[in-house]
Amino acid sequence: MAAATSDAAAAATNESSGGEQKTRHSEVGHKSLLKSDDLYQYILETSVYPREHECMKELREVTAKHPWNLMTTSADEGQFLNLLLKLIGAKKTMEIGVYTGYSLLATALAIPDDGTILAMDINRENYELGLPSIEKAGVAHKIDFREGPALPLLDQLLEEDANHGAFDFVFVDADKDNYLNYHERLLRLVKVGGLVGYDNTLWNGSVVLPADAPMRKYIRYYRDFVLELNKALAADHRVEICQLPVGDGITLCRRVK
Ligand code: SAH
Numbered sequence: 734m735a736a737a738t739s740d741a742a743a744a745a746t747n748e749s750s751g752g753e754q755k756t757r758h759s760e761v762g763h764k765s766l767l768k769s770d771d772l773y774q775y776i777l778e779t780s781v782y783p784r785e786h787e788c789m790k791e792l793r794e795v796t797a798k799h800p801w802n803l804m805t806t807s808a809d810e811g812q813f814l815n816l817l818l819k820l821i822g823a824k825k826t827m828e829i830g831v832y833t834g835y836s837l838l839a840t841a842l843a844i845p846d847d848g849t850i851l852a853m854d855i856n857r858e859n860y861e862l863g864l865p866s867i868e869k870a871g872v873a874h875k876i877d878f879r880e881g882p883a884l885p886l887l888d889q890l891l892e893e894d895a896n897h898g899a900f901d902f903v904f905v906d907a908d909k910d911n912y913l914n915y916h917e918r919l920l921r922l923v924k925v926g927g928l929v930g931y932d933n934t935l936w937n938g939s940v941v942l943p944a945d946a947p948m949r950k951y952i953r954y955y956r957d958f959v960l961e962l963n964k965a966l967a968a969d970h971r972v973e974i975c976q977l978p979v980g981d982g983i984t985l986c987r988r989v990k
């Protein structure tokens with residue numbers, strides 16, 4: 734436990750006290766909670782990059798030049814989402830938190846040609862940065878992008894009975910302090926047997942740090958909300974859950990009632 738905790742501390746603060754290995758690990762700490770960088774690189778190079786759609790690669794490279802690129806979905810998580818959506822046969826989907834659209838494109842490529850994604854973000858500019866790659870992939874027609882905070886949009890959706898239980902899949906990847914508010918609404922919008930994926934539920938490894946450990950400001954700010962979410966999901970019998978150490982942690986919730 735001690736080693737895991739200090740790794741998480743190094744990742745969360747970007748300190749390099751533990752020598753080369755930890756320094757390198759801290760750089761990708763946001764993207765991988767694996768034991769070493771080498772294992773993560775191995776996965777990317779062996780199984781992910783060789784199979785990555787060329788437009789996903791292009792979007793990833795465009796995003797890499799953007800100052801907030803830390804927020805992007807990692808390539809391995811994109812591959813996971815793409816396969817997951819095909820496995821569950823998702824057709825009507827939603828995404829909260831688009832940024833430049835890497836997870837959005839992974840979703841758009843996975844659903845059928847008449848599938849839909851209701852995509853929400855407060856920032857349209859970043860979405861438009863990735864849009865040319867989405868268009869090139871021939872899947873832009875599946876996306877209905879709405880600019881604005883997601884919570885009022887969800888409430889608007891709930892006003893119409895036709896939207897109740899209508900969604901097969903929702904990917905939640907925006908403001909972590911609202912996840913539990915999203916959850917209450919999404920449980921009414923997703924169908925019974927449908928899936929909601931909450932992203933970043935290991936929050937850069939900070940979930941196992943003591944409260945007084947050094948952390949980057951934004952990590953510290955959202956940490957309590959992530960801890961609260963994880964507890965609440967584990968206690969919520971309206972859903973079956975599975976928390977996976979993919980990317981920064983994703984918790985899948987299947988609505989059962
Ligand atoms: N899924 C994206 C990453 C999302 S990053 C990818 O694969 O790259 C988080 C996004 O949430 C940011 O683009 C931010 O603008 C957006 N966001 C923050 N608060 C929001 C809110 N209240 N409603 C909708 N989007 C929000």
Ligand code: CA
Pocket residue numbers: 804805806906932933981
């Ligand atoms: Ca994320």
